[in-house]
Amino acid sequence: MADLAPVLSHLDSDADQAVERLFELLRCQSISTDPAYDAECQKAAEWLATDLNGIGFEARVAETPGQPIVVAHDLTADGPHLMFYGHYDVQPVDPLNLWDSEPFDPAVRTRDDGSRYISGRGSSDDKGQLMTFVEACRAHKAVHGALPCKVTILLEGEEESGGASLPPFLDANRDELTADIALICDTGMWDARTPAITTMLRGNFAEEVTVKAASRDLHSGMYGSAAANPIHILTRILAEIHDGRGKVTIPGFYDGIEPLPNALKEQWEALGFDHTEFLGDVGLSEPAGETAYTALEQIWSRPTAEVNGIWGGYTGAGFKTVIPAEASAKISFRLVGKQDPETIRAAFREFVTERLPADCKAEFVGRPGGVASVMPVEDPAFEKARGALSDEWETEAAFIGEGGSIPVVGLFKEILDMDSLLIGFGLKDDCIHSPNEKYELRSFTKGARSWARVLAALGA
Amino acid sequence: MADLAPVLSHLDSDADQAVERLFELLRCQSISTDPAYDAECQKAAEWLATDLNGIGFEARVAETPGQPIVVAHDLTADGPHLMFYGHYDVQPVDPLNLWDSEPFDPAVRTRDDGSRYISGRGSSDDKGQLMTFVEACRAHKAVHGALPCKVTILLEGEEESGGASLPPFLDANRDELTADIALICDTGMWDARTPAITTMLRGNFAEEVTVKAASRDLHSGMYGSAAANPIHILTRILAEIHDGRGKVTIPGFYDGIEPLPNALKEQWEALGFDHTEFLGDVGLSEPAGETAYTALEQIWSRPTAEVNGIWGGYTGAGFKTVIPAEASAKISFRLVGKQDPETIRAAFREFVTERLPADCKAEFVGRPGGVASVMPVEDPAFEKARGALSDEWETEAAFIGEGGSIPVVGLFKEILDMDSLLIGFGLKDDCIHSPNEKYELRSFTKGARSWARVLAALGA
Numbered sequence: 001m002a003d004l005a006p007v008l009s010h011l012d013s014d015a016d017q018a019v020e021r022l023f024e025l026l027r028c029q030s031i032s033t034d035p036a037y038d039a040e041c042q043k044a045a046e047w048l049a050t051d052l053n054g055i056g057f058e059a060r061v062a063e064t065p066g067q068p069i070v071v072a073h074d075l076t077a078d079g080p081h082l083m084f085y086g087h088y089d090v091q092p093v094d095p096l097n098l099w100d101s102e103p104f105d106p107a108v109r110t111r112d113d114g115s116r117y118i119s120g121r122g123s124s125d126d127k128g129q130l131m132t133f134v135e136a137c138r139a140h141k142a143v144h145g146a147l148p149c150k151v152t153i154l155l156e157g158e159e160e161s162g163g164a165s166l167p168p169f170l171d172a173n174r175d176e177l178t179a180d181i182a183l184i185c186d187t188g189m190w191d192a193r194t195p196a197i198t199t200m201l202r203g204n205f206a207e208e209v210t211v212k213a214a215s216r217d218l219h220s221g222m223y224g225s226a227a228a229n230p231i232h233i234l235t236r237i238l239a240e241i242h243d244g245r246g247k248v249t250i251p252g253f254y255d256g257i258e259p260l261p262n263a264l265k266e267q268w269e270a271l272g273f274d275h276t277e278f279l280g281d282v283g284l285s286e287p288a289g290e291t292a293y294t295a296l297e298q299i300w301s302r303p304t305a306e307v308n309g310i311w312g313g314y315t316g317a318g319f320k321t322v323i324p325a326e327a328s329a330k331i332s333f334r335l336v337g338k339q340d341p342e343t344i345r346a347a348f349r350e351f352v353t354e355r356l357p358a359d360c361k362a363e364f365v366g367r368p369g370g371v372a373s374v375m376p377v378e379d380p381a382f383e384k385a386r387g388a389l390s391d392e393w394e395t396e397a398a399f400i401g402e403g404g405s406i407p408v409v410g411l412f413k414e415i416l417d418m419d420s421l422l423i424g425f426g427l428k429d430d431c432i433h434s435p436n437e438k439y440e441l442r443s444f445t446k447g448a449r450s451w452a453r454v455l456a457a458l459g460a
Numbered sequence: 461m462a463d464l465a466p467v468l469s470h471l472d473s474d475a476d477q478a479v480e481r482l483f484e485l486l487r488c489q490s491i492s493t494d495p496a497y498d499a500e501c502q503k504a505a506e507w508l509a510t511d512l513n514g515i516g517f518e519a520r521v522a523e524t525p526g527q528p529i530v531v532a533h534d535l536t537a538d539g540p541h542l543m544f545y546g547h548y549d550v551q552p553v554d555p556l557n558l559w560d561s562e563p564f565d566p567a568v569r570t571r572d573d574g575s576r577y578i579s580g581r582g583s584s585d586d587k588g589q590l591m592t593f594v595e596a597c598r599a600h601k602a603v604h605g606a607l608p609c610k611v612t613i614l615l616e617g618e619e620e621s622g623g624a625s626l627p628p629f630l631d632a633n634r635d636e637l638t639a640d641i642a643l644i645c646d647t648g649m650w651d652a653r654t655p656a657i658t659t660m661l662r663g664n665f666a667e668e669v670t671v672k673a674a675s676r677d678l679h680s681g682m683y684g685s686a687a688a689n690p691i692h693i694l695t696r697i698l699a700e701i702h703d704g705r706g707k708v709t710i711p712g713f714y715d716g717i718e719p720l721p722n723a724l725k726e727q728w729e730a731l732g733f734d735h736t737e738f739l740g741d742v743g744l745s746e747p748a749g750e751t752a753y754t755a756l757e758q759i760w761s762r763p764t765a766e767v768n769g770i771w772g773g774y775t776g777a778g779f780k781t782v783i784p785a786e787a788s789a790k791i792s793f794r795l796v797g798k799q800d801p802e803t804i805r806a807a808f809r810e811f812v813t814e815r816l817p818a819d820c821k822a823e824f825v826g827r828p829g830g831v832a833s834v835m836p837v838e839d840p841a842f843e844k845a846r847g848a849l850s851d852e853w854e855t856e857a858a859f860i861g862e863g864g865s866i867p868v869v870g871l872f873k874e875i876l877d878m879d880s881l882l883i884g885f886g887l888k889d890d891c892i893h894s895p896n897e898k899y900e901l902r903s904f905t906k907g908a909r910s911w912a913r914v915l916a917a918l919g920a
Contacts, residue, residue, distance in 0.1 A: 033776075033777060033778030033779065033780070034776065034777050034778060035777070091780055092774070092776060092780055094774070094776065095677075098676070098677075160780075161778050161779070162778075162779065202681065204681070204781070206779045206781070208779070213743075213744065214742040214743050214744055215742050215743030216558070216742060216743075216891065216894050216895065216896075217555075217558075217893070217894040217895065218742060218893075218894065219864060219892050219893040219894070220764070220766045220768060220792055220794070220893075221662065221664070221794060221862075221863045221864025221865055222759070222863050222864055222888065222892075223742070223759070223863070224759070224764040224766050224792075224794050224863060225706070225747075225748065225749030225750065225758045225759065225762060225764040225766070225794070226735070226738070226739065226747045226748060226749050226755045226758045226759050227739065227742065227744055227748060228744060228746075228748040229748070229766055229767060231698075231767040231768075231769075231770050231789075232698070232699075232702065232766075232767060234695075235694075235695040235696075235698040235699045235767070235770070236695075236699040236702075238691075238692070238695040238699075239692075239695045239696040239698075239699035239700075240699075242692065242696075246685070275686070278686070279686065279687065279819075282674040282675050282676060282678060282683070282687065283673075283674050283675030283676075283819070284673065284674050284687055284688060284819040285818060285819050286688075286817075286818040286819055287685075287686045288685065288686060288687055288688040288689070288817065288819075289685030289686050290685065295686045298685045298686045299682070299683070299684070299685065299686050302685060304680070304684040304685040306680045306684050306685070306689055306692075306781075306783060307689060307691040307692060307695070307773065308680060308691075308773045308774055308779065308780060308781055308782050308783070308784075309691075309772065309773035309774040309775045309780070309782075309784075310691050310695070310770055310771065310772050310773060310775070310787065311770065311771045311772075311775040312769065312770050312771075313767065313768045313769035313770060313790070314552070314554070314768055314769040314790060315769045315770070315771040315788075315790075316493075316494065316552060316554070317493060317494050317495070318493030318494060318552075318621050318622075318827075319493065319621070319622070319666045319668070319768065319790055319792065319827050320493070320551060320552055320620075320768060320769070320790075320893065321664070321666070321766075321768055321792050321864075321865075321893065322768050322769075322893055322894070323766060323768070324768075324769075327770065328775075329691075330773070330774060330775075330779055330780075332680055332684075332779065332781050334680070334681060334684050334685070357746075357748065358745060358746040359739075359743070359744040359745055359746055359748075367778075367779050402681070403681045403682050403683070403684055403685075404679060404681025404682055404781075405681055405781075428682065431676065432679050432682075433677065433678075433679040433680075433780065433781065433782055434676050434677040434678065434679070434782070435676065435677065436676075
């Protein structure tokens with residue numbers, strides 16, 4: 001094993017410069033879902049390729065029908081071939097008025113207790129996280145002139161917007177991208193002290209539905225009660241998606257879900273998850289999902305249907321007595337086990353369509369989905385990585401589940417036949433996808449040190 | 461009775477100039493609900509006062525805590541004292557992309573069949589209508605130098621936004637504004653051939669409700685199913701407002717409603733209302749309200765609860781997997797009989813509040829309401845006016861109901877103890893409150909002639 005101590009020392013002495021580099025990336029307004037920000041996505045991709053070339057990778061920006069993909073290689077080492085994945089795109093920043101600072105003007109801020117964090121959209125999801133790996137590589141190269149393993153880096157720009165370009169790209173570049181295992185830095189720690197490897201991930205897909213009734217907006221006095229109101233119809237259908245016990249009522253929704261293995265259930269119980277604290281942090285107190293499951297089970301092992309957005313009629317200041325011609329909602333589904341996105345998508349559309357009264361129709365726009373993933377923890381790489389993380393954090397690392405979706409894990413398995421080692425340093429209060437997103441400075445610096453250790457451990 | 465023929469001739473020869481005057485008023489962007497347009501409301505009020513002074517009225521623009529009110533008098537005649545009411549404010553124009561022309565750039569357009577109409581926001585509701593009365597007064601003054609009756613004109617600017625300033629204004633100017641009867645031009649004809657006097661009006665009031673759950677927007681993967689989703693809660697509560705037969709389920713909602721008198725029911729049936737045509741014009745076919753009532757009864761004699769707007773979460777392009785912190789809706793209620801707005805408002809708020817799950821709260825913003833009105837058709841003025849209308853249109857005028865709310869009718873009764881004679885020339889396809897609002901040129905010219913006749917008949 002290459003000598004690790006000087007690599008860690010180098011990371012420590014270079015930490016301020018590493019933060020400055022991250023800031024350059026965070027200033028790119030790479031909101032992939034909105035075409036208005038395409039040039040900013042391109043800028044982020046080019047910045048990353050330039051930085052990786054500077055370290056000694058052979059990096060390129062590959063164009064796609066959507067946002068570009070950055071691919072970089074350093075295959076000079078003798079060790080196993082690792083393929084690191086991250087994404088440089090970010091979520092929209094609205095509602096902007098709830099941010100305490102400009103989302104694309106990052107800064108290091110210090111709390112009263114002396115702890116420090118990096119503020120800004122993408123600081124945690126996922127630019128800060130992906131740069132922990134890049135910094136680890138930079139340090140190994142700076143100290144030893146080489147990496148402990150062969151490393152390929154793949155950084156995409158559509159993780160937050162459906163990721164349509166990635167599957168054909170993986171398919172077209174199968175030989176170049178297939179490695180022994182994938183490393184992904186887009187998940188969280190168990191808590192601020194306990195590092196974690198995520199071994200279960202929910203899948204997801206999304207639908208936008210628009211219910212249409214009259215051919216134009218109507219005066220609610222002249223037509224009110226005689227004319228179908230699409231807001232009434234949409235709200236009634238959305239309300240029927242869940243029963244009184246939190247179960248989703250779409251026929252066949254739960255097909256392909258096995259009960260949680262007892263061993264895993266016990267391990268999770270041992271984590272001492274406190275839903276009062278988890279929900280209390282965001283002003284809530286009671287789990288709102290299926291009453292038959294604990295909050296942790298709801299999040300890690302149970303599927304969901306969530307309305308993420310709804311709009312229709314007059315939403316400006318004051319009042320307008322209108323019956324609108326249409327009303328819309330965006331709905332996302334989280335999947336577990338062997339739930340199939342396309343089967344459930346079809347069932348959802350039928351669920352909506354068969355509930356439409358006379359004179360109404362529904363139109364759908366779908367976002368591609370990904371199945372859920374369960375990792376092979378028996379692979380020795382998992383224990384090696386767990387040891388490296390435990391050493392860095394001086395706390396036994398945990399195998400955990402994750403409610404969020406990382407569709408790329410399923411794609412790597414399906415297209416490249418490659419398992420994924422999911423290690424990340426995000427915390428639950430990072431406000432990802434929300435105003436005031438942040439990343440602990442400690443996550444960033446110890447994250448880079450963690451990856452330096454994992455690279456060394458996997459290369460040994 | 462003053463000689464009517466030269467007055468009607470004068471209206472005919474002055475018709476083009478009358479349209480030009482209306483255009484000047486229509487170009488004022490007097491959207492009263494949005495404070496951004498306050499100056500435009502002021503402009504409209506001043507234009508009207510200037511015009512009325514030019515005719516020979518003594519007119520002034522009275523400031524209020526909201527939009528100004530125009531008051532004008534010509535009390536030189538011997539006849540009865542009439543008080544004419546109209547409103548110069550208009551509805552918002554969104555969605556702007558559905559307009560075929562600029563909403564505030566009016567024009568006379570000609571159809572293939574040669575019929576002509578005036579396009580623009582406010583052309584029908586209510587600037588075009590109120591100017592029919594002003595033009596009738598102008599013609600009487602031009603021909604005879606005097607009006608057949610004492611006339612007071614009251615033009616307000618908050619009819620589309622709650623009308624909060626009018627009640628205290630009426631109260632403070634009771635002596636000045638009280639007349640023998642009010643004339644209101646803000647209603648429609650029965651059909652394009654048949655003039656009408658509206659003798660029943662629904663009342664209304666509105667509520668905006670915001671359901672709040674978590675203290676911030678949440679990632680739907682990290683929190684999905686465990687955290688309360690305010691869109692789910694709001695849609696479920698809204699869906700429960702109506703039962704499967706179109707009835708409103710808010711306790712006490714129907715208190716104070718008497719069955720429709722048989723005589724009136726028979727008169728309405730005789731009108732030959734065809735819901736297929738009424739709904740067909742806007743792309744619908746089946747009445748959506750209470751199944752126990754005909755479509756005409758639903759519109760004229762039954763109360764409603766309509767959601768006019770809903771919003772929450774991410775509504776931009778693409779998708780965002782967020783559980784929002786809050787979701788909102790605007791709801792308006794149409795009232796009949798003796799339904800009391802404030803009693804029902806309280807019942808609605810309780811209906812929502814008692815359905816909130818743990819961790820959620822609701823906040824309400826109310827818009828003042830008005831009760832329903834039923835006119836005293838036995839007053840001789842009603843038959844005089846009916847005769848005048850029948851003469852002008854060469855068709856027997858009808859006594860009809862109206863689904864829309866004109867709260868001022870209730871205020872005139874309550875504060876000034878004055879009944880209202882509701883005569884208007886709008887048509888069902890005028891698209892009021894919608895894109896492409898228009899007013900038939902025939903409504904405008906024959907409307908002015910109608911008022912000239914009504915003034916003469918009431919002065920006789």
